Amino acid sequence: MRFKKPKVTDIIFLIVVAVLIIPKTRKPIQVFVNKAVAAVISPSKIQEEKQEAISTYDWRLKDSQGKNFNFEQTKGKIVLVNFWATWCPPCIAEMPSLQELYNDYQDKIEFVFVSSEPFKDINSFIEKNKYNFKVYKPVSNYNEIFKVNGIPRTFLIDKKGKIVIDKTGAANWNSEKVRNTINELIQQ
Known part of the structure; x- marks a missing residue:
């Protein structure tokens, strides 16, 4: 029997x-793809009537x-809430864009990054990636309106408490579209 040349x-x-079968290479590949x-x-704004x-x-x-930290402190402010985890490839993929957005808007809007992981894991991840935003762990149940069934899940909330953007999955949060939306909300 003769074999064909591959x-x-x-x-x-x-x-x-x-490479996809080997566990150590799977996560970096998933992050790269995400x-x-x-x-x-780029996350889209929800139609106003919806x-x-x-x-x-x-x-x-x-x-x-x-x-x-009581979320009550964000009432009347523009808030970006991001649910994420250090083990989640789509979360890891979008974090650089969230950090860039945070760098430019941290004193204009509230950022609430939420993870249920131990702070040991969170702090290690934050330090390794040189992120400088604060991460919170929930002490009580979140508002039912967030309906977090998958992560990453990110909400942009206006000063009146309306959810303007609701996005599940990795996205470019540092896009011109998102920045324009935030700038509009700041001007209102």
């Missing part, structure tokens, strides 16, 4: 399959220093 495409296919997808996805309002701001969180 084609280059067959070899590449086998390498890709092998970054490519996120680069072209925007839901937050019914209550009663939600308690805690930062890595053990300081309590």
Whole structure:
């Protein structure tokens, strides 16, 4: 029995399959793919008549220093709430764009990054990636309007408490479209 000489495409296919099977290479590949997808996805504004309002701001969180934060403090402000995890490839993929947005808007809007992981893991991730935003862990249940079934899940809320953007999955939060939306909300 004679074997055919393998084609280059067959070899590449086998390498890709092998790389995806090996656990240590799977996550970086997923992050890379999600970054490519996120680069072209800019969250869209919800049509005004379909925007839901937050019914209550009663939600308690805690930062890595053990300081309590009541979401009530954000009432009347523009708020970006991001639910994420350090193990989540789409979350990791969108974090650089969120950091860039945070760098430019941290004193204009409130950023509330929420993760349920141990602060040991969160702080290690934040430090390793040189992010400088504060992360909170929930102490009480979040408002039902958030309906977080998957992460990353990000909400942009206006001063009146209406959800202007609601996006599940990786996205480019530093896009001109998002910045224009935030700038409009600031001017209102």
